[in-house]
Amino acid sequence: MQNKLKNLAYYGGKPSVEKSSFIPWPAPNTNHLNALQRVLDSGKFHRVNHPLIEELEARSREYCGTQYSRAVSSGSAALHVATNYFAGKGNSAIVCALNWPGAIAAIAHCGLDPIFVDTAEDGCIDEASAISHMDKENVSLVQITHLFGNCASRNKLRSYARAENIAIIDDCAQAANVPRYLQHTLHLESDAYILSGNGAKHLASGELGLLSTNSIGLIEHVDNVSLSSSSRKGERIFSPSSLGYNYRPNVFSASIAIDRFSEIDEQIKIRRENAQYLVTHLEKLPGINRLFGMDYESSGFCSVPMRINFKALGLPETAEVRNRIVELLAAENVPVTVWLTRPVWEYIPIWKNKYDLDNYPNTKAILNSMFCISEIAPPNGISQLHAVVQAFEKVWEAINIFGIELFDTERGNCEI
Template identity: 30%
Template sequence: MKKKALSRRKFITGVAGASLATAAGPLQVLGSVTILNRRQGKLALLGGEPVRRAGPIGPPWPYVDDHLVDTVVKTTKSRIWSRVQAANGTVPSFEKEFAALIGTGYCVATGSGTQALSTCVEALGIGPGDEVITSPYTDMGTISSILTSRALPVMVDVDPDSYQLDPDEVEKRINSNTRAIMPVHIFGVAADMEHIMAIARKHGLKVIEDACQSHLARYQGKGLGTIGDLGCFSFQASKPVACGEGGAVVGNDQALMDECYTVQNHGTSRKGSNETIGPKYRMNEFEGAVLMGQFPGIRERFRIRNENANYLRDKLKDLPGLVPQKHYPGTESGAYYHFGMTYHKDHFNGAARSLFLKAVAAEGVSLGSYIRTGLHREPWIDHILGLESYQKMYTAARLKEYKEGMHLPNCDRISDETMVSFWGSGTLLAGKDEMDNIVNAIMKVYENRNALIKNP
């Protein structure tokens, strides 16, 4: 059943802080926020005054301050530029600090989040002939980490409102070759880990959490990345904690974490023994220095993002047609790498998502559709199915079944029609006035949806 249409007056009453200050024409005050008079609220796309001037919302990113710069300079002058030069260098120090920060026993730093995931797959002994169930709605690094060990990434459909792995679909795809589940905490908000862990226990499977977007986020009393057997983080430049590239594996099983260290250290253990197969995935000391330089403010920036995200979720909760990302019971906080919303065009008189995004952008607020297409529709699938190695490792019947299993309608609809988001690492550090601007830009387009359809 469709939600009852919402008036701008009812929607905006109670929003704190001034916004729409640059709008032309008569103004009126509702609650404590100044808003456009309805009659003067012509869409900027159609020649009206925008809610705000175009430009980024939030501080410049990645985060830089004098303390961070001093940490990098200190590392430069030390001439200790590789972690193997010193047991107490910036990378080993970062590993201890990051493990404590998210509440796990151990951490092994890597050169990227993809490398962290790849390290986990290899350390768990997953390889040719094995299968790992994961999400199609993610970065290619998730899939690449499985392919690197020549295992088969089995993608299953996602929940249309949370954009996370659907546990019911996961269980349907388990077979005798399945070794692990790799849930992706998309946008830094928890997947349905209670159900995923129950399925893993039932079938004797390992769980590798792709928490690459999920720094400090918590679920049912635990940090994301600490719930499964292993968890992985990314510190790529756009992430809430960033060093350009960089990644980390975390876990509580010391023996397994030592194996992760050996794998990412080209197969060489902490004792210096060359023991196994492994690439060279070591984080360098400069990346460690950039990360260590951010520690004084990491928790505070996390707090501000959550405060602003909760503010937006509250203000948007009753808006027909644009619904914030669903959170599962037990979700305590999010990293909010992106702030995701589901667009329902029927509440906007049938306006396509692209037209809605164009109209909001004209108001000075940039939203996007995030991933262009689910990974189940990308050419890498035909590539691996044509490789002699995969044809040897998997039966022709299994590969045919695998190809036929790429019908994932929820993921298709999310990527093609309904996903609307904005990048959160920097944007959600802005003041409440900018949060009000986001709300008002969206609401202005909603109020003028008839004009939008008539004059696209």
């Protein structure tokens, strides 16, 4: 038994995964150097009407299937502008309790009261719970966040919101493929699709945001609140009474994002193949399950979220046990992380300690049991992921042998 434990890299053994085997996303290449060169050749490094900005917005409109698109400085900025536009319809916004702080910060900035609802089993907003609040409170909007690339279609929720004149904002920062899927496959509506160019996302290009919509009013609002002056139509227009958030897009990032759009379908295809390989093999191990159903046609897989089934492993149902498992895997050089450790309101100062996590049982369970496997984007493929599966098998063998004792043992102390 002692030798089995010493095989783990956490206790000094050889890691299962070569540290240099994965190319970390955003996987820069010579195409991106060419993209930067296009900006240099233009002689202009700024302007919202820069030809590269206009080309990017055209790509976004085409990809999302909308009439209009605007590039801004980040996905968070796009969320802020859209939320600001729809905030006047009421005084509250419906959001999922399992969320990223940047996604809901816009609600606080716009003076709206959040209505947190629990997550469904797939890690996205619970449809029935969200609908139950729509006719009881003065709701401006519902934010549907597509976590990890999981497509949250939520047909009934969208229909109900339409009937109640409640705006729908789709946060697609981790799911760039969702607008295309909703528009072209399910024919579902949204008032705003938000995409992100952050380095960890599908459109990884630095810092950039895109807002795509069919609302000309929202587009005019983007220009009004995000700039103190605009030259989008070729004529410099000053708006001294605007909010002037200065959410100008970065031209260098925009040029890289244009290249990302040209290859995004292939990128997501490879992400799906890699995710399917991982899930298929890892679910053969006892006590490990996928977070959501993983429809391989609609999911974009920004990462692969998995959950620990503590009972199947005979282990206590605590975040500390999950964290130790992640430490064991990370020592094997598996690209694994714990995404969030607290409910989202705990990251927003004005909401901290105002809500009880026990009222959101699914969110609580996921926060305690979930971890994410990253680096599933190209050029990484099955050969690298095979080593990841082997690392999981090695760690799971140790869990099977030592059980709870493994989690009471300090690093280097193998005397069990």
